Each structure stands twice: as C-alpha cells, then as structure tokens.
Amino acid sequence: DDIQLMLDDLIRQGRKLWLKYPNDRQKGRKELEVFVRDIRKKRTALQVEARYQARVEKLKNQKKITGVSLFIFGPTHPIRVFLHRLVSSEAFEWTMVVLIILNCLFLGLHSPHVKSSSSLGKALSALDKVFTSIFCFELVIKVIAFGFYESKPAARPQHDEHEEKVPENQPAANQQNAANAPDSNSQRCENAYLKSWWNRLDMLVVIVSVFGLIFPRVTFLRGLRAIRPIRVAIRVKQVKVVVKALIHSLGNVINGVIFTFVVLFIFAIIGAQLFSGRLGRCVAVGQPFALQDATLYPDKDSCKNANVMWVNAGFDFDNVFSALLATFKITNFAHWFEDLLCEHVLKKSSEGKKK
Known part of the structure; x- marks a missing residue:
C-alpha cells in the first residue's frame, strides 16, 4: 500500500510538471528528480524512525512486569520486583557468565585418570555440586521474576451492581479508559521465561546437570556435561549472532551434504564395479604386513588350507556400502594410500589380465 501511494504521488507530480512545462521537458524532468529525491529522504527518515521506535518499545516491554508468576x-x-531488577542488571548477567566459564574450566580437569577417591576428584565433585546449585538458584529466581510460561490472560470478572462505578461527572473518554483498563493481574506474562528459545536451551542444560548429580554412575549423563559451554552463547550477544547465522544457514548446509552424498555414492558404485574383491591379500598368520607371493596364493580359496590367511585392506569395495565408506575415506586423505597402493593388488590385477 505504501509503494502504491508513493507511485500515485509520483504520477500526480509528473502530470503537474507536464502541464507546467509543456515546451521545456528538460526542466520538468529535473524538478521531478528533485521531487523523487525528497520523497526518498522522507521515506528513509520515516523508516529509520519507525525502526528506532520499535526497538525502544521492545526494550520497554522487556522491562515490564506483567501477569502473575x-x-x-x-x-x-x-x-x-526485587528479583526482576536483580536479573535484569548487567552485573548479574556478567557474574553468571564468569561462573559458567569457571565451571567449564573445572569441568575440563575431569579425566579418566582422576580417581573419585583422590583429593582432586573430591574437590571437583564438590565444585560441580556448588555450580549446579548456583545455576538452579538462577533458574528459580528468573522464573519468579519473568513468569514460567506465557499463560493466557484470565477472564475479567463481570461487574455487578454493588461494585464501585466511575463517577458520572468525569469526561466520557476517561470513563471509557477506566472501563477498558486491563487488570495487571489478569494479563499474561509477556516476558515469560519459556517464551525465549535461548532460555529453554539454558533450562535444558541445567536439568541435565541436575540429573547428572542424581545419577552419577550414568555415563551418558556425564558425557552431556560437555554442553554446558553453550550457556555462554546464550548470554553473549555477539555469540548469539553467530549461532543465529549458523541456524539460518542450516538448510543450505543440508543441501550441500545431500549433494556430496550423491556424488560419493556415484563414485562408490563405480569403485564397487572396478575393485570388488581385489583389495584382499595373503599374509602370514600373526603378521598382517608380511605379504605372500601372489603367484602361489592368487585368491581367497588358495589361502584356506595353507598356513596363511586372507585379509582385506582397511577398507574395501566388496559392496556398495563399504565402497561408500572407502570413497569417503579417500576424499579425506585418511591413510588411504597404505591400502590402495598395495603391491599385491597390482600383481593380482596384472595376473588376471594375463589369464
């Protein structure tokens, strides 16, 4: 609608200039260009002001306390009110960031070589409990300050005849505003804790930490402690920008992965057709690198009854799935030459051609 109105103004101004300068089109064109530039400046200023006002309103709404927690x-x-001021302060936020970083540093000291009965193991275990308790306390006070979830506003009770009425001597506008003024207790929690996906992720990390303390022998829960550094990304705005960019680019990354898989699958089919069964070799028992003479043991059947055994390379092309894994390993240059450049493969292929 705004674009259509702007085009209508330009057409109207163009008609006026056409009638004003019937013999001097160049002058009319210059005036129209000036008019267009003025409109652009006004529209740009209005857009910037609207964005600024929206940002200010958003910040104001974030500081409001609504609903019943x-x-x-x-x-x-x-x-x-006190907890809301506390959790909304920058000092509180940076304090939690420092505590999360310290928790990650102490978490990095955990290793299989540190026994739980040692002094270091007991100290790390105690610190883990302390940090988890602090993070649980932070979660609780944020839920109280912001509200747990964005519940629907409660229905306003109907006013009966005995309720206090607005005086009739007030202006009609004031009477209407007083009648429509929402009760703060009946509003929903606009800034509820679970409304933000970042807070949901933060809560998930804290819950996993709590379950890790309740069930310390569960290896899976102990491994999930590695996701605690994510809580730093939840609080630092610069890291949030990077995470959001990665999330938005996830679709294109998936398309690239699918394309790469299709290309590798095509080469895997070609490799299975060319090298199926050709990457095996005869070696002495207990000596996987002691290659035997290919003329004496040309295939797997000739190795069965001898004091040698037939082994495949670290990867092979015997079927499509093995060939796909082998192709992926070749593209990563992960020691593929140790198997593919085996001299036995070359001898065997040459002998097959002679036969």
Whole structure:
C-alpha cells in the first residue's frame, strides 16, 4: 500500500510538471528528480524512525512486569520486583557468565585418570555440586521474576451492581479508559521465561546437570556435561549472532551434504564395479604386513588350507556400502594410500589380465 501511494504521488507530480512545462521537458524532468529525491529522504527518515521506535518499545516491554508468576507473585509483589531488577542488571548477567566459564574450566580437569577417591576428584565433585546449585538458584529466581510460561490472560470478572462505578461527572473518554483498563493481574506474562528459545536451551542444560548429580554412575549423563559451554552463547550477544547465522544457514548446509552424498555414492558404485574383491591379500598368520607371493596364493580359496590367511585392506569395495565408506575415506586423505597402493593388488590385477 505504501509503494502504491508513493507511485500515485509520483504520477500526480509528473502530470503537474507536464502541464507546467509543456515546451521545456528538460526542466520538468529535473524538478521531478528533485521531487523523487525528497520523497526518498522522507521515506528513509520515516523508516529509520519507525525502526528506532520499535526497538525502544521492545526494550520497554522487556522491562515490564506483567501477569502473575507461578500463580503467586503479581506484578507489584515486592519479592518479584526485587528479583526482576536483580536479573535484569548487567552485573548479574556478567557474574553468571564468569561462573559458567569457571565451571567449564573445572569441568575440563575431569579425566579418566582422576580417581573419585583422590583429593582432586573430591574437590571437583564438590565444585560441580556448588555450580549446579548456583545455576538452579538462577533458574528459580528468573522464573519468579519473568513468569514460567506465557499463560493466557484470565477472564475479567463481570461487574455487578454493588461494585464501585466511575463517577458520572468525569469526561466520557476517561470513563471509557477506566472501563477498558486491563487488570495487571489478569494479563499474561509477556516476558515469560519459556517464551525465549535461548532460555529453554539454558533450562535444558541445567536439568541435565541436575540429573547428572542424581545419577552419577550414568555415563551418558556425564558425557552431556560437555554442553554446558553453550550457556555462554546464550548470554553473549555477539555469540548469539553467530549461532543465529549458523541456524539460518542450516538448510543450505543440508543441501550441500545431500549433494556430496550423491556424488560419493556415484563414485562408490563405480569403485564397487572396478575393485570388488581385489583389495584382499595373503599374509602370514600373526603378521598382517608380511605379504605372500601372489603367484602361489592368487585368491581367497588358495589361502584356506595353507598356513596363511586372507585379509582385506582397511577398507574395501566388496559392496556398495563399504565402497561408500572407502570413497569417503579417500576424499579425506585418511591413510588411504597404505591400502590402495598395495603391491599385491597390482600383481593380482596384472595376473588376471594375463589369464
């Protein structure tokens, strides 16, 4: 609609200039260019102002306390107001970032060589409990301050005849505003904790840490402690930008992976047709690198009854799936030459051609 209105203004101005300068088109064209530049400046200024106002309104809304948290703490509850000021301060946020970094550093000291009964193991275990308790406390106070989830606003009770009415001597506009003024307790929690996906991820990490303390012998939960550094990305805005960019590019990355898989699959089919069964070799028992004479043991059947055994290379092309894995290994240059450049393969292929 805005573009259509701007085009209508340009057409209207062009008609005026056409009638104003019937014999001097060059002058009319210059005035029209000036008019277009002025419109561009005005539109750009309006857009910038609208974006700024939207950003200001967003920041204001983030600082508001709405709804009833946990069905107990209203917007004016002193405990909730105090906790909201606490968690909204930069000092609190940076304190939590420092604690998360310290937790990651102590987490890096855990290793299979550190026994749980040693002094270092006991100290690391105690610090893990302390940090997890701090993060749980942070989660609780944020839930109280912001509300747990964005619940639907409660239905406003109908006013009966005995309720206090707005005085009739007030202006009609004030009476209408007073009648339509929403009750702060009936509003929804606009800035609820679970409304943000970053907070959901943060809560998931904390829950995993708690379960890791409850079930310390579960290896899977201990391994999930490695995701704790993600909590730093939740708080640092610069890291958030990088994470969002990676998430937005995930679709293109998946398309690239699918294309690469198709190309590798084509080469795997070609490799299975050319090298199927040709990468095996006869070696002495217990000596996998002691190649035997290919003229005496040309194939797998000739190795069965002798004191030698037939082994495949570290990868082979005997079927499509093995060939796909072998092709992937070749593209990564992961020691593929040790098997592909085996002299036995060359001798065997040459002998097959002679036969």
